[in-house]
Amino acid sequence: MSGATEEKFRVEIISDECKGCLRCVNACPREVIVPTDQVNMMGVVYVEYADEGCIGCGACFYACPEPGAITVYEKKK
Amino acid sequence: MSVNETVKFGRSKGFFETFDRRPGPIKKNMHYCPGCGHGILHKLIAEALIDLGMRDKMIVISPVGCAVFAYYYFDCGGISVPHGRAPAVATGMIRANPDSFVISYQGDGDLGAIGLNNFLQAANRGENMTVCFVNNGIYGMTSGQMAPTTLVGQKTATSPYGRSATNEGYPLKVAEMVAALESPIYVERVALTSTKNIRAARTALRKGLTYMREKRGFSLIEFLAACPVNLKKNASEADDWIENNMIPYFPLGRFKDVASDRSPIERPEPVFDKEKVVEALFPADSGLDWRKKEAKLRKELRIKCAGFGGQGVLSLGLMIAEMGQSRDINVSWLPSYGPEMRGGTANCSVVLSNNEIGSPIVKETNLLITMNQPSMDKFLPDLLPKGLLLYDRTNIERPDTDRRTYSVEAGRIAIELGNPKCANSAIMGAFAACLRGIEQVNYEEAFEEAIRKTFAKKANLVNLNIEAFRKGKESVKIENVN
Ligand SMILES: Cc1ncc(C[n+]2csc(CCOP(=O)(O)OP(=O)(O)O)c2C)c(N)n1
Ligand code: SF4
Ligand code: SF4
Ligand code: SF4
Ligand SMILES: [Mg+2]
Numbered sequence: 001m002s003g004a005t006e007e008k009f010r011v012e013i014i015s016d017e018c019k020g021c022l023r024c025v026n027a028c029p030r031e032v033i034v035p036t037d038q039v040n041m042m043g044v045v046y047v048e049y050a051d052e053g054c055i056g057c058g059a060c061f062y063a064c065p066e067p068g069a070i071t072v073y074e075k076k077k
Numbered sequence: 078m079s080v081n082e083t084v085k086f087g088r089s090k091g092f093f094e095t096f097d098r099r100p101g102p103i104k105k106n107m108h109y110c111p112g113c114g115h116g117i118l119h120k121l122i123a124e125a126l127i128d129l130g131m132r133d134k135m136i137v138i139s140p141v142g143c144a145v146f147a148y149y150y151f152d153c154g155g156i157s158v159p160h161g162r163a164p165a166v167a168t169g170m171i172r173a174n175p176d177s178f179v180i181s182y183q184g185d186g187d188l189g190a191i192g193l194n195n196f197l198q199a200a201n202r203g204e205n206m207t208v209c210f211v212n213n214g215i216y217g218m219t220s221g222q223m224a225p226t227t228l229v230g231q232k233t234a235t236s237p238y239g240r241s242a243t244n245e246g247y248p249l250k251v252a253e254m255v256a257a258l259e260s261p262i263y264v265e266r267v268a269l270t271s272t273k274n275i276r277a278a279r280t281a282l283r284k285g286l287t288y289m290r291e292k293r294g295f296s297l298i299e300f301l302a303a304c305p306v307n308l309k310k311n312a313s314e315a316d317d318w319i320e321n322n323m324i325p326y327f328p329l330g331r332f333k334d335v336a337s338d339r340s341p342i343e344r345p346e347p348v349f350d351k352e353k354v355v356e357a358l359f360p361a362d363s364g365l366d367w368r369k370k371e372a373k374l375r376k377e378l379r380i381k382c383a384g385f386g387g388q389g390v391l392s393l394g395l396m397i398a399e400m401g402q403s404r405d406i407n408v409s410w411l412p413s414y415g416p417e418m419r420g421g422t423a424n425c426s427v428v429l430s431n432n433e434i435g436s437p438i439v440k441e442t443n444l445l446i447t448m449n450q451p452s453m454d455k456f457l458p459d460l461l462p463k464g465l466l467l468y469d470r471t472n473i474e475r476p477d478t479d480r481r482t483y484s485v486e487a488g489r490i491a492i493e494l495g496n497p498k499c500a501n502s503a504i505m506g507a508f509a510a511c512l513r514g515i516e517q518v519n520y521e522e523a524f525e526e527a528i529r530k531t532f533a534k535k536a537n538l539v540n541l542n543i544e545a546f547r548k549g550k551e552s553v554k555i556e557n558v559n
Contacts, residue, residue, distance in 0.1 A: 010082065017105050021112030021305075021312045027272050042103065044111070059272040061086035062279070065116020066106055067123070067150070068088030076081045 009056035010073045011049040017069040018046035024070060027063035030055055091123030091132060091152060098149040108146055112312030114213060114269040114302025115144050119151075121279050122180065122209070125286055126153055135178045136170055138163040140192075142184035143217040143304075161192020164199035167206045173347050178289050181208045186216040189225035189249050203260030203294040205342060207285040210251060210297060213304040214323060221307035225249040228322055233307075248326060252299045256332035262294040264333040268301040268324060270316040277329070284334075292341040301327060372431040373406045375516060379439045383424035383456050384448025384469075389501035392531065393446065394425035396505060399527040400520060401429040409437035422452045444511075446504060447473060448487065467511055467553075469504055475556060482556040483511050490548045499538075499545035502528060506549025521550065 011033070013024075018040060024033045025047055032053040040046045056074055064070045078084065095104040109116045126132040136154035139147040140163050148155030154177070158166045163181040171179050181199075188196050188210050199206065215233060216222040223233040223240055226248045230239040240248075256264040263285055267278035278300060285296035301323050303315035310318060348354055380397060384390040391412045398410040412425040426439035445460045447453040447468045453476060460466055465481045471488030485507035491500035509524045525543055532538040 009085070014105075019106070019111035023112055023117075023312050026313050026316075029272075042106075056085055057272075058086040062117070062120065062275045063272065065109060065111075065113055065120070067092045067116075067120060068105055071078075071087035072085045073078060073082040074085040076083060 007052055007054065008075050009054040010075075011054050011060065012071045012073065013046070013048055014069055014071075015040045015046040015048070016042065017066050018044060019066060019069075020044040020046055021065065022047065023063040023065065024060035027059040029057060029059060033060055089120065089123035089127060091126035092119075092150050093152045096149050099146070107150055109143065110304075110306045112303060112305045112315065113143070113217075114300065114304065115211060117269045117275060118209065118211060118278070118282075118300055118302065119147070121275075121282050122182075123151060125279075125283050126151065129283065129286055129290060131178050131286060131290060134176060135180065136167075137180045138167055138182055140181075140183045140187040141218070142187045142211075144182055144184065144211065145218065147182055161187050161190070162195055163187070163192065164204070164206070164208065165195045168199050168202070168204050171205055172344060175205070175292070175344060175347065178286070179206045180286075181206055183208060183210055184217065185210070185212045185214065185224040185226040185249075185251075186219075186222075189251060193225075197255075197258075200255050200261050200295050200297065201258050203262070203342060205289055205292050205294055207282075207289045207296045207298070209282070210299045211302050212251070212299050212323075212327065213302045213307075214248075215304050215307045217304045217307055221304075226251070226327075228326060231322075250327065252297060252327075252332050255297045260295055261297060261333060262336045262339055263288055263296040263331075264299075265297075265331045266299040266301065266327060266329050268319055268329055269303070270301070270319050274329070281331075288336045291336075293336045293339055294342055299327075301329075371405070373404060373518065374429060374431055377428065377430040377432070377434075378443050379441065380427040380429070380444040380446070381424060381439050381442045381456055381459070382427065382446045382448075383422060383452030385452075386423045388423075388448045389498060390423050390446075390448055390452075391425050393501040393505055394427045396501075396524070396527045396531050397427050397429070397508070399530060400523045401427075403526055403530075404518075404520065404523050406430065407432065407434055409434045411437040411439075422449065422455060424452060424456070444508075446508060448500065448504060449473065465511060465515070467504065467507055469500065470554070471500075479557070481558055483507060483553050484556050485549050485553045487545075487549055490545055490552070494541060494545055494548070496541055499542050502542040502545040503549035506546040506551075507553040508549075509546070510550045510553045 030053045032050040034050050036048050061070045132153045137151045139157040141160035167179040167181045212226050214226050215224050221233050222235040227240045229242045232239050252264050252266040255261050265281040267281045268274040281298050285298050288296050301319050305312050305315040308315050382390045382394040394410050398408040401408040407430045409428045428434045442459045443464050445466050450473050467483045469487040470484040471486045487500040487503035490503040491497045509521050528542045
């Protein structure tokens with residue numbers, strides 16, 4: 001993923017904290033959060049970050065009803 | 078996280094790091110269903126607690142409803158209250174501690190149905206609180222019954238053919254209703270749906286909390302929120318349903334914002350100094366100050382008077398209390414009201430004490446006075462081993478007990494005096510005699526004064542009762558001395 005390291009923002013989704021509601025998927029203006037076909041420890045089909053394209057808008061974070069499932073990181077300048 | 082990056086959006090410090098109060102293995106997630114609006118709002122609240130610096134003085138009230146466990150999550154003060162009572166409890170908390178902040182977190186069933194009165198009264202008083210009202214149009218927790226905010230035509234477990242305006246009325250427009258009141262300073266309705274709406278909700282919440290921090294008064298923020306599970310929709314469909322059905326009836330927007338015209342509310346300073354409270358309640362010249370200095374009794378006497386409704390057991394208790402009060406003894410008198418007042422067993426509790434009386438309810442009894450058999454059967458088991466029993470021998474069998482026992486023919490004395498109603502004075506005479514054996518001080522004169530006072534308005538009854546009292550006192554019989 002050499003492209004991704006150039007990016008200003010990065011999203012991390014803790015799969016075990018995702019309840020699969022897809023709110024983040026619907027909220028992301030860049031469509032860079034996507035469903036997987038994997039099941040987590042709660043038995044939920046979770047979502048993941050597509051590894052590039054995040055603009056750091058936070059829409060996914062505020063759409064997500066779980067406290068810590070989504071973290072948006074910003075590279076220091 | 079690597080060293081060359083920072084968290085732009087992440088888990089708020091307004092939440093506990095792990096939800097240790099939540100039972101079971103899941104300690105990082107909340108208990109809400111996938112896509113639930115409560116979770117979205119919780120995150121906004123947690124974030125605001127930190128950003129506005131209000132966490133250390135904040136109490137978030139968990140209502141009854143799906144948010145009942147909110148106190149598992151917020152790292153601030155929390156309290157869980159009965160259904161609909163959050164604004165009443167919040168009132169107590171902020172009146173007692175005006176420097177605290179309170180979020181009254183409530184659902185539409187909690188606020189709009191069972192708790193509507195408490196809510197409206199708090200709004201109308203302009204209490205300094207922020208009400209976060211989650212309107213999901215349904216009773217979520219109990220599996221989807223109709224709420225006051227359920228839309229006309231909306232099918233729920235209790236409106237299977239859809240809510241009918243003819244039968245159930247129209248959905249309650251809470252924000253509009255509260256905005257019409259004089260006291261509230263800020264009222265806004267927002268929706269926890271699209272990114273745009275969530276941003277507006279975030280702004281509204283912070284506005285309400287900021288006003289509370291400035292002690293400007295009552296704010297209501299109504300959050301239209303998804304309950305996907307009970308709508309039987311996924312989160313995206315639930316949001317569409319809110320946008321297309323709820324918002325046309327419950328329009329979003331600011332209904333009132335008059336904070337800038339209002340100065341911070343001044344309430345009376347709460348008082349915690351016990352002396353001052355006593356002074357305020359019982360001014361020195363009122364004669365009601367119960368803090369007596371001198372010890373009068375050997376020990377606290379917890380008395381139960383019981384008998385038939387018409388036998389005057391309540392006034393018997395009252396006269397005993399009257400007697401104590403006249404001799405500077407602290408007293409309490411607690412009648413048991415109930416259907417028994419109409420002719421079954423009646424009773425009252427009397428406490429005589431040198432000290433302040435904690436509870437006026439007498440269960441473990443020192444002195445039991447019974448005037449009929451059912452009350453003997455009922456209350457004898459509560460008589461303490463060192464307690465004293467006095468009963469009316471006229472109509473009660475000698476009980477099988479090892480307690481110190483006295484009897485008197487109170488009923489017979491009264492009949493012989495020509496008025497069965499003075500049996501209570503007769504048994505009180507016997508009681509005065511018993512008390513003579515317990516206390517150093519002779520209270521007989523005080524008892525007679527109490528009778529005179531009680532019958533002050535019925536002069537013809539004074540002598541009768543005094544006579545009954547004296548006869549009772551003279552004819553008390555020792556049944557059992559242990
Ligand atoms: C005194 C009392 N009455 C009734 C109930 C049952 N009850 C529990 S939650 C609830 C309604 C909750 O609906 P709402 O306030 O809209 O909260 P939601 O779950 O939708 O967030 C009711 C009626 C109760 N717990 N206590
Ligand atoms: S921060 Fe914005 S762009 Fe990045 S993943 Fe979340 S929603 Fe998409
Ligand atoms: S919004 Fe949160 S819980 Fe829902 S799918 Fe996205 S990460 Fe999972
Ligand atoms: S029942 Fe509805 S309101 Fe309750 S947690 Fe589930 S989605 Fe949320
Ligand atoms: Mg509800």
